[in-house]
Amino acid sequence: MENFIQALPKIELHLHIEGSLEPELMFELAHRNRVDIPFASADEVRAAYEFSNLQSFLDIYYQGANVLVEEQDFFDLTWAYLERCRRDNVVHTEIFFDPQTHTDRGIAFGTVLDGITRALDRGRDELGITSHLIMCFLRHLDEDAAFATLEQALPHRGRIIGVGLDSGEAGNPPEKFERVFARARDAGFLAVAHAGEEGPATYIRDAIDRLGVRRIDHGVRCVEDAALVDELAVSRMPLTVCPLSNVKLCVFRDMREHNIVELLRRGLCVTINSDDPAYFGGYMNDNFLAVADAHDVSQQEIAQFSLNAIEASFADATRKQEMQAIVSEYLATG
Numbered sequence: 001m002e003n004f005i006q007a008l009p010k011i012e013l014h015l016h017i018e019g020s021l022e023p024e025l026m027f028e029l030a031h032r033n034r035v036d037i038p039f040a041s042a043d044e045v046r047a048a049y050e051f052s053n054l055q056s057f058l059d060i061y062y063q064g065a066n067v068l069v070e071e072q073d074f075f076d077l078t079w080a081y082l083e084r085c086r087r088d089n090v091v092h093t094e095i096f097f098d099p100q101t102h103t104d105r106g107i108a109f110g111t112v113l114d115g116i117t118r119a120l121d122r123g124r125d126e127l128g129i130t131s132h133l134i135m136c137f138l139r140h141l142d143e144d145a146a147f148a149t150l151e152q153a154l155p156h157r158g159r160i161i162g163v164g165l166d167s168g169e170a171g172n173p174p175e176k177f178e179r180v181f182a183r184a185r186d187a188g189f190l191a192v193a194h195a196g197e198e199g200p201a202t203y204i205r206d207a208i209d210r211l212g213v214r215r216i217d218h219g220v221r222c223v224e225d226a227a228l229v230d231e232l233a234v235s236r237m238p239l240t241v242c243p244l245s246n247v248k249l250c251v252f253r254d255m256r257e258h259n260i261v262e263l264l265r266r267g268l269c270v271t272i273n274s275d276d277p278a279y280f281g282g283y284m285n286d287n288f289l290a291v292a293d294a295h296d297v298s299q300q301e302i303a304q305f306s307l308n309a310i311e312a313s314f315a316d317a318t319r320k321q322e323m324q325a326i327v328s329e330y331l332a333t334g
């Protein structure tokens with residue numbers, strides 16, 4: 001199974017680029033930019049990555065992002081992730097970034113965007129990895145701040161395909177951002193949102209009904225509403241599930257208790273993703289392997305996660321067909 005997963009062409013739809021900042025690069029950038037970090041070594045950083053819930057992770061995650069200052073830093077961060085994609089045989093990726101984490105520290109929106117897109121362009125040209133960029137609003141901040149961020153993004157509409165919603169879910173329901181999502185969709189952005197990771201199943205319904213999302217990020221708490229599970233299966237509303245993240249943040253106690261295989265078998269369009277791989281202990285192959293180790297799944301079922309991700313992706317029809325052909329050929333020839 002390990003070899004099958006390694007060589008399976010994969011598509012990632014839930015990856016926070018700031019969450020791919022490995023401790024070694026964090027140190028290098030801290031030194032380069034003369035930013036203080038409260039750790040003496042990369043090993044010490046890793047030892048601090050024990051989380052009890054989403055907020056305990058976010059506190060450390062936002063602190064880590066402080067070392068990102070120059071356009072080159074955002075390039076280096078994104079390029080390191082793309083090299084990892086190549087090793088894991090990820091052929092297409094749709095990446096989140098959190099502009100407010102940077103603009104609130106005085107970093108220009110354009111600096112962040114230029115660095116990330118320069119790496120993504122090079123990834124397409126040199127590695128053949130196609131990609132899209134999704135800008136997330138931080139839901140612990142207010143609606144005005146989200147509107148201001150959307151205004152900053154409008155001139156860059158061609159380089160950002162969609163908007164998302166992340167950060168602390170509990171107490172920050174979808175309706176807080178109903179108007180800003182309506183404006184974003186009017187401006188041509190596709191919508192996604194984190195929902196049902198720590199928040200209740202009603203947040204998943206509200207993200208669909210009030211925010212007009214095309215995918216739900218996480219969504220694993222849908223099982224608390226049986227009718228919702230049936231609706232998600234019928235509509236094929238994709239869930240971008242992140243197995244290692246869910247266990248690290250104690251959404252599930254153990255990978256054997258994770259519901260992703262159950263959801264797959266109930267006909268939902270579930271996909272496997274890495275979320276914040278530098279913090280949660282693994283990239284795409286590690287996430288696939290963790291699911292396969294903990295659950296009795298067939299190769300066909302593992303491949304279905306890739307086929308679901310192609311269906312759920314924002315790639316154009318031509319690229320989707322290309323990716324379907326790559327996966328089909330892989331299944332036919334082994």
Ligand code: HPA
Pocket residue numbers: 016019054166167168169194197245275276
């Ligand atoms: N949930 C919410 N916000 C986030 C996450 C997540 O899994 N990762 C980075 N920001």
Ligand code: ZN
Pocket residue numbers: 014016166194217275
């Ligand atoms: Zn996430």
